[in-house]
Amino acid sequence: MGEYSPPFGVFWIGKAMGVRSGVRSALTAGERDLLDRLMRELTPRLVAYVRRAYGSTPDAEDIVAETFCRAAGNIAALRTSTRRDLYLLTTVRNLCRDGFRRQRPTPTPDERLEQVPHGGDDAPAQAADEERRRALRAAVAELPESLREIVVLRLASGLKFEEIAELLHIPLGTALSRMHAAIQRLREMLGPGHGS
Amino acid sequence: MVPERQNNGCEAVQGDLVRLVCGDVAEPSAALAAHLQACPTCCAAVAESRELVDALQDALAPGPLSDRLVADIQARLATRAATRSPVRVIALLVPCAVAACLALALLIPWRLVPISETTGTESVAVATASADEPWDSPSQSSVDAFVKDLEKAAGALEKQRAANSVLPWGPEDDWDVPTDHKGASRIRGLEIHDETGFRICAARSVRAVGDLVCRG
Numbered sequence: 001m002g003e004y005s006p007p008f009g010v011f012w013i014g015k016a017m018g019v020r021s022g023v024r025s026a027l028t029a030g031e032r033d034l035l036d037r038l039m040r041e042l043t044p045r046l047v048a049y050v051r052r053a054y055g056s057t058p059d060a061e062d063i064v065a066e067t068f069c070r071a072a073g074n075i076a077a078l079r080t081s082t083r084r085d086l087y088l089l090t091t092v093r094n095l096c097r098d099g100f101r102r103q104r105p106t107p108t109p110d111e112r113l114e115q116v117p118h119g120g121d122d123a124p125a126q127a128a129d130e131e132r133r134r135a136l137r138a139a140v141a142e143l144p145e146s147l148r149e150i151v152v153l154r155l156a157s158g159l160k161f162e163e164i165a166e167l168l169h170i171p172l173g174t175a176l177s178r179m180h181a182a183i184q185r186l187r188e189m190l191g192p193g194h195g196s
Numbered sequence: 197m198v199p200e201r202q203n204n205g206c207e208a209v210q211g212d213l214v215r216l217v218c219g220d221v222a223e224p225s226a227a228l229a230a231h232l233q234a235c236p237t238c239c240a241a242v243a244e245s246r247e248l249v250d251a252l253q254d255a256l257a258p259g260p261l262s263d264r265l266v267a268d269i270q271a272r273l274a275t276r277a278a279t280r281s282p283v284r285v286i287a288l289l290v291p292c293a294v295a296a297c298l299a300l301a302l303l304i305p306w307r308l309v310p311i312s313e314t315t316g317t318e319s320v321a322v323a324t325a326s327a328d329e330p331w332d333s334p335s336q337s338s339v340d341a342f343v344k345d346l347e348k349a350a351g352a353l354e355k356q357r358a359a360n361s362v363l364p365w366g367p368e369d370d371w372d373v374p375t376d377h378k379g380a381s382r383i384r385g386l387e388i389h390d391e392t393g394f395r396i397c398a399a400r401s402v403r404a405v406g407d408l409v410c411r412g
Contacts, residue, residue: 043262072276
């Protein structure tokens with residue numbers, strides 16, 4: 001008949017409100033592929049960022065895992081993002097800052113360093129290298145958070161200063177001056193010959 | 197040790213110096229190059245800082261991807277999909293409740309408003325109908341019976357003066373009665389009731405709807 005409008009509204013309301021019924025089960029095959037690809041590409045960088053900037057290895061992995069869960073829950077935003085690495089870094093950073101880690105005991109800096117798997121060989125040269133790396137990481141850990149984060153984002157996560165400024169919502173000049181201050185501070189802390 | 201900084205324009209080239217030291221640029225900018233020639237402090241700082249940055253890059257480099265971590269993330273995603281958190285359940289239930297309310301709000305007028313609009317006291321004919329008459333689609337025999345009774349009761353059914361348009365709820369609806377047909381009525385709909393008065397059918401798009409009824 002076409003006389004009365006059927007109540008189609010009932011069916012499209014849920015879709016219009018963006019409700020998803022699950023996490024992974026609601027993903028399309030393409031979205032799952034995207035997530036898997038990002039997981040393999042970016043997980044080391046994300047773990048390195050959390051580990052160097054905020055805390056221990058197990059905690060870092062916990063946070064990164066949670067990041068991907070949240071990304072899966074909001075896959076539309078991730079899919080349309082032009083800088084997915086920045087999107088995930090922002091999520092990781094928010095989780096770190098919003099107290100996700102406070103739910104768990106925070107290990108001491110020494111414990112953190114012990115948990116970092118690097119080498120493991122007993123060869124003297126490698127042991128010396130590892131000792132030097134530890135000293136550098138310990139020095140970075142001693143930096144104030146605002147400086148440490150810039151160092152980690154630039155040297156561990158490989159972001160450009162423009163991207164760091166965007167991620168941290170600070171002017172580019174501030175990012176550069178913080179990096180400059182961090183380098184100065186590290187040179188003072190480590191003394192000459194730190195790189196050799 | 198770090199030499200004491202000289203304040204001879206070092207601040208102005210700080211950004212360029214950092215970019216050079218971090219490897220963002222291969223060569224110093226013209227301003228920095230000029231400054232480095234004049235400032236031995238910054239000149240020494242560049243070499244030392246480059247060495248430090250290289251060492252830091254090595255020390256802070258991301259470790260290899262752990263298969264265990266990937267498996268852990270995938271397991272978490274699967275678990276999260278299987279067990280919905282209370283927040284997620286609420287997020288699902290709230291829109292469902294809203295949808296149900298909207299559905300009710302849509303359905304109630306859908307069932308009531310058109311009937312009150314499309315039927316009126318002008319309906320003078322009585323059609324015979326079976327109890328299983330479709331709600332908005334009366335059988336052809338019912339419509340025929342309605343028109344026949346209507347013609348008998350009204351005496352005159354001016355089909356030529358049918359309304360221009362009687363589309364339901366459309367802006368073109370034209371139920372006006374021409375001024376030269378005083379006392380006439382438009383047929384605005386068809387209702388079929390059973391013996392107890394219970395309405396079992398209502399329709400607007402059947403034959404005769406929109407026609408003028410002039411009581412003879």
